[in-house]
Amino acid sequence: MEKLYIEFKDWQNFLRGKLKEKRIYAPIKSENDIPFYEILNEKNLTDIVYDKARPVEPFKIFLFPFKEKVVPEIENFQEFVVLGVNSCDLKGIEILDKVFKEGEYKDPNYEKRKANILIISLDCKEPYPTCFCSLVGVNPYPSKDFDLNLSKIGNGFIVEIGSEEGLKFLDNDSRFYKANDTQIKILEEERERTIEKVKKINENFKIKEPENLKGMFHKEYWQKIEDIKNCVSCGSCTFNCPTCVCFLLEDISKNEIFKKVKIWDSCQFPGYARMASGATPRPSLFERYANRLLCKYWYMKENFKIFGCTGCGRCINGCIGKIDKRKVIDEVLVEKMKV
Amino acid sequence: MGKNIYKPIKCEVIENIKESPTINTIVLKPEEEFSFLAGQFASLSVPGVGEAPFTPSSSPFDKEKLEFTVMRVGRVTEKIHQLKKGDIVGVRGPYGKPYPLEKFKGKEVLLVGGGVGLAPIRALFLALVETYKDYKRIVFCCGARTPQDYIYKDKLFNEWQQLCEKIPLSFRITVDKKDENWKYMEGVVTVTLDNLDMDVKNSVCAVCGPPIMMKFTTLKLLEIGFLPENIYLSMERKMYCGVGHCRHCMIGDLFVCKDGPVFTYEELKDKPEIWV
Numbered sequence: 001m002e003k004l005y006i007e008f009k010d011w012q013n014f015l016r017g018k019l020k021e022k023r024i025y026a027p028i029k030s031e032n033d034i035p036f037y038e039i040l041n042e043k044n045l046t047d048i049v050y051d052k053a054r055p056v057e058p059f060k061i062f063l064f065p066f067k068e069k070v071v072p073e074i075e076n077f078q079e080f081v082v083l084g085v086n087s088c089d090l091k092g093i094e095i096l097d098k099v100f101k102e103g104e105y106k107d108p109n110y111e112k113r114k115a116n117i118l119i120i121s122l123d124c125k126e127p128y129p130t131c132f133c134s135l136v137g138v139n140p141y142p143s144k145d146f147d148l149n150l151s152k153i154g155n156g157f158i159v160e161i162g163s164e165e166g167l168k169f170l171d172n173d174s175r176f177y178k179a180n181d182t183q184i185k186i187l188e189e190e191r192e193r194t195i196e197k198v199k200k201i202n203e204n205f206k207i208k209e210p211e212n213l214k215g216m217f218h219k220e221y222w223q224k225i226e227d228i229k230n231c232v233s234c235g236s237c238t239f240n241c242p243t244c245v246c247f248l249l250e251d252i253s254k255n256e257i258f259k260k261v262k263i264w265d266s267c268q269f270p271g272y273a274r275m276a277s278g279a280t281p282r283p284s285l286f287e288r289y290a291n292r293l294l295c296k297y298w299y300m301k302e303n304f305k306i307f308g309c310t311g312c313g314r315c316i317n318g319c320i321g322k323i324d325k326r327k328v329i330d331e332v333l334v335e336k337m338k339v
Numbered sequence: 340m341g342k343n344i345y346k347p348i349k350c351e352v353i354e355n356i357k358e359s360p361t362i363n364t365i366v367l368k369p370e371e372e373f374s375f376l377a378g379q380f381a382s383l384s385v386p387g388v389g390e391a392p393f394t395p396s397s398s399p400f401d402k403e404k405l406e407f408t409v410m411r412v413g414r415v416t417e418k419i420h421q422l423k424k425g426d427i428v429g430v431r432g433p434y435g436k437p438y439p440l441e442k443f444k445g446k447e448v449l450l451v452g453g454g455v456g457l458a459p460i461r462a463l464f465l466a467l468v469e470t471y472k473d474y475k476r477i478v479f480c481c482g483a484r485t486p487q488d489y490i491y492k493d494k495l496f497n498e499w500q501q502l503c504e505k506i507p508l509s510f511r512i513t514v515d516k517k518d519e520n521w522k523y524m525e526g527v528v529t530v531t532l533d534n535l536d537m538d539v540k541n542s543v544c545a546v547c548g549p550p551i552m553m554k555f556t557t558l559k560l561l562e563i564g565f566l567p568e569n570i571y572l573s574m575e576r577k578m579y580c581g582v583g584h585c586r587h588c589m590i591g592d593l594f595v596c597k598d599g600p601v602f603t604y605e606e607l608k609d610k611p612e613i614w615v
Contacts, residue, residue, distance in 0.1 A: 070343070070345045071343060071345045071346050071347075072343070072346075073343050099583075099584050100584065103582075103583060103584075104582075104583075105344045105582035105583065105584070106341070106344065107344070107584065108343045108344065108345060215609070217591070217610075217611035217612070245584065245585075245586065246585055246586045246587065247579070247580075247584070247585050248579050248585065248587070249345065249390060249579045249580065249585070250389075251384055251385075251386065251387060251388060251389045251390055252387070253384070253386035253387045253429075254386070254387060255386075256349070256386055256427045257386075258346060258347055258384070258386060258429050260345050260390075265579075265585070265587070267586070272577070272587065273576065273577045273587055273588075274577060275575065275576070275577050275615075276391070276412040276413030276414075276415070276416060277412050277413075279550065279615045280577075280615065281576070281590075281611075281612035281615045282612060287612070294591075294611070295586070295589075298591075298592060299589060299591060299592040302592035303592060
């Protein structure tokens with residue numbers, strides 16, 4: 001893959017030039033430690049966060065919005081650019097693609113919407129205490145599925161070109177020049193260092209093979225785990241997740257003209273799987289909590305041949321009950337040894 | 340881009356038949372042809388109210404009309420019961436895998452239906468009757484709470500039983516609680532499985548009914564010697580999309596909408612929460 005380099009100041013000016021023609025979303029510094037996506041403008045352009053890890057929101061919000069019209073399908077999509085997508089979120093797109101695009105049935109909007117988004121991904125530099133991508137086989141830097149990838153090296157960026165559209169975005173601008181061997185060597189070393197950081201953060205967790213959760217649905221594995229009792233069924237873990245795809249369809253038809261909207265749903269809500277009769281397969285809190293983890297590490301693995309977890313850690317960050325999923329998995333696997 | 344997967348076909352309501360105090364059959368005329376195979380289901384939408392999955396209860400060979408037998412339990416089914424001739428509803432599908440009739444060939448086929456669970460079994464029964472020469476014989480076991488609760492009374496107690504004289508078919512009919520006019524068996528549906536004179540090891544069985552009935556019927560079938568791979572269960576779950584996207588209907592890693600709704604017990608036995 002071709003690697004270019006651009007000085008920080010030049011990149012900012014280049015991006016400023018792009019503002020006139022493109023709508024760009026980028027992770028902007030917030031009062032919290034973790035940036036939020038905002039629409040880029042002249043003012044916040046200097047507040048883009050390049051040297052941390054993923055933003056608060058998962059990238060899926062751009063491909064699979066909270067609420068959208070599906071009947072009739074959306075006709076026109078606006079083109080836009082998302083800057084600052086991290087490796088864990090790119091991995092999440094693989095799951096979204098498998099659900100909405102690659103199966104026998106295609107979502108009415110997904111593919112068209114995706115075709116209009118240019119992705120500028122970003123290497124992670126400072127993983128958060130909740131990050132665990134290395135435990136699920138994801139690297140903290142992108143290696144595919146982006147149009148451009150940026151990695152902050154010294155006082156500038158190494159820019160990798162991942163697609164024709166990415167190349168076109170650079171407009172043959174002379175401020176980008178071929179990265180030299182020293183810069184590439186630093187890039188490789190920094191990437192190794194970030195992997196080590198993620199490993200260090202997770203050194204006390206025993207989850208080495210999350211697929212060990214396969215078949216682990218029996219009550220005795222889950223009902224004794226104290227932390228699960230802190231779950232308040234808020235659904236934050238599912239809404240924050242780059243691979244949670246559950247939704248419901250609402251009928252808003254009027255006068256015999258069919259109209260439907262698709263809205264996010266969460267398997268953590270007690271009514272999620274409840275049928276009209278009132279019966280539900282998972283009446284207890286711990287069963288619903290278990291369902292999400294089993295879905296990530298067992299069901300999705302069977303369905304799509306990849307984990308439904310990319311190690312982004314948002315479900316841990318966003319948890320009102322302060323449940324650390326990694327700890328729960330460890331404890332469940334210990335229970336398994338006992339039974 | 341092909342057809343929108345969520346866009347229903349318009350159907351006109353031809354008739355809304357009261358089957359029992361809680362169950363109606365609506366007869367629809369689709370605006371364009373709607374073909375399905377026995378066991379497959381469709382999503383039925385009442386405009387402005389909502390959508391719910393049902394297995395058609397009419398014969399898959401009937402191309403003119405489409406019937407759904409619906410129990411009144413919630414918001415959407417309440418509205419379905421109120422539909423009148425001429426009203427417009429939407430149907431999309433068919434979804435899921437049908438009963439694998441090729442595997443039934445040359446075998447004795449046992450059908451067990453309880454309550455509104457007779458609906459999908461009816462579609463299967465009508466398909467089997469149409470191709471009866473392919474099977475050794477058909478044994479149809481039916482159950483309901485009381486004689487009043489039986490659906491398809493006109494058919495079951497007349498027309499269908501008359502078929503027994505023409506084709507290798509027999510009925511075993513029960514109610515949980517009989518009344519003074521009842522001339523069949525009494526007891527929950529599993530009583531119809533006592534003293535079955537079938538070559539159980541080589542027979543197939545299709546079961547549909549409320550979860551508790553499905554559970555005890557399956558256990559009984561296993562006990563009398565049916566093989567797990569020959570027991571076909573028609574499963575029910577909360578469902579929205581019908582196409583394997585929304586994940587509401589999952590039983591473990593299986594989608595009821597896409598991998599089912601008909602599963603063999605062999606496929607389900609190691610999955611979580613199968614009896615709800």
